[in-house]
Amino acid sequence: MAIQNVMVIGAGQMGSGIAQVCAQAGFNVKLNDMKQEAYDRGIGTITKNLSRNVEKGRMTEDEKAAVLGRITPSLDLKDAHDADIVIEAAVENMEIKHSIFKTLDEVAPKHAILASNTSSLPITEIAAVTNRPEQVIGMHFMNPVPVMKLVEIIRGLATSDEVYQAVEEMTLKLSKTPVECNDFPGFVANRILMPMINEAIFTLQEGVATKEAIDDIMKLGMNHPMGPLQLADFIGLDTCLYIMEVLHEGFGDSKYRPSPLLRQYVKAGWLGKKTGRGFYEYS
Numbered sequence: 001m002a003i004q005n006v007m008v009i010g011a012g013q014m015g016s017g018i019a020q021v022c023a024q025a026g027f028n029v030k031l032n033d034m035k036q037e038a039y040d041r042g043i044g045t046i047t048k049n050l051s052r053n054v055e056k057g058r059m060t061e062d063e064k065a066a067v068l069g070r071i072t073p074s075l076d077l078k079d080a081h082d083a084d085i086v087i088e089a090a091v092e093n094m095e096i097k098h099s100i101f102k103t104l105d106e107v108a109p110k111h112a113i114l115a116s117n118t119s120s121l122p123i124t125e126i127a128a129v130t131n132r133p134e135q136v137i138g139m140h141f142m143n144p145v146p147v148m149k150l151v152e153i154i155r156g157l158a159t160s161d162e163v164y165q166a167v168e169e170m171t172l173k174l175s176k177t178p179v180e181c182n183d184f185p186g187f188v189a190n191r192i193l194m195p196m197i198n199e200a201i202f203t204l205q206e207g208v209a210t211k212e213a214i215d216d217i218m219k220l221g222m223n224h225p226m227g228p229l230q231l232a233d234f235i236g237l238d239t240c241l242y243i244m245e246v247l248h249e250g251f252g253d254s255k256y257r258p259s260p261l262l263r264q265y266v267k268a269g270w271l272g273k274k275t276g277r278g279f280y281e282y283s
């Protein structure tokens, strides 16, 4: 299965990163969002990242222009009509993903693979709204996409071996490392990461230490590049809450209950770095 045309849905922090690494690897990319402003923000981030590569001598101006030339804007899911693979990176919400996958199933070519960058939502349940569940797969990139090497590849119940192999090959072309896992709540990455972040928020809520102290203890004591509260801000507190809810519901175990402080911050619109305020403030 030869992949050349890629469509990325959602031009937020993950979608823009995915579009960038695909275009850098030579794929033709359509970057889709609902609003022009969202696309403009996404392509702005990509341009900034590529300019830094030029400044650091890792890329020429011509190469930067060629990468940008391979990305075209889209505000309509029907633009998936010539895609070989669609990688969905819209918000972490099952209703929205269902609606996107239903439409994609109608408009994308029969051979197209429909992948989701979901952090935690069941791939099997996303696949079930399509007529091609064997061509639906999880392709879970890590944030920031241009830097992080891992792509967690999740097989839904019906995902075919052929589709798995095509996605594995594409991941290698992106200079990333594919690691396979099965479709279970939170997969592997977030089943392990997110309870740690949630526990850090409980620790803050209970006044055990300040946010700075919690982060310093985990950074200096465990050699983590970011403390858990800083990392939560970086991921997005809305995304963290969605993931905890998926774990809580999926396992039915109270150890996964989201911290009330996390819920409160999300209700306040303090979603972390992307909104300028989370546990920390950002200018």
Ligand SMILES: CC(=O)CC(=O)SCCNC(=O)CCNC(=O)[C@H](O)C(C)(C)COP(=O)(O)OP(=O)(O)OC[C@H]1O[C@@H](n2cnc3c(N)ncnc32)[C@H](O)[C@@H]1OP(=O)(O)O
Residues within 6 Å of the ligand: 049, 052, 056, 118, 119, 141, 142, 143, 144, 145, 146, 147, 148, 189, 190, 193, 225, 226, 231, 235, 239
């Ligand atoms: C929620 C999910 O479903 C799954 C997830 O993604 S969970 C989140 C997983 N990600 C992590 O855990 C990230 C943890 N943090 C880190 O690894 C590091 O703090 C970091 C890579 C983000 C920044 O590294 P740092 O050494 O502190 O900062 P800095 O020196 O500024 O950056 C290192 C490099 O990354 C690049 N970089 C940093 N942030 C970037 C971004 N947002 N986009 C693109 N490049 C970025 C920098 O340009 C720099 O590149 P060069 O050295 O080649 O110039």
Ligand SMILES: NC(=O)C1=CN([C@@H]2O[C@H](COP(=O)(O)OP(=O)(O)OC[C@H]3O[C@@H](n4cnc5c(N)ncnc54)[C@H](OP(=O)(O)O)[C@@H]3O)[C@@H](O)[C@H]2O)C=CC1
Residues within 6 Å of the ligand: 009, 010, 011, 012, 013, 014, 015, 032, 033, 034, 035, 038, 088, 089, 090, 091, 092, 093, 096, 100, 117, 118, 119, 120, 140, 141, 142, 143, 234, 235, 236, 239, 274
């Ligand atoms: N943040 C992280 O660290 C990681 C996130 N993920 C997953 O990636 C996905 C995206 O997360 P992230 O990039 O952080 O989120 P962002 O909020 O940064 O971006 C999501 C983008 O998708 C847009 N969007 C929402 N609905 C639709 C739709 N129906 N069609 C097209 N675009 C839409 C949003 O527009 P608007 O703002 O107008 O709603 C926004 O621009 C989620 O599933 C998340 O779980 C995976 C790995 C890591």
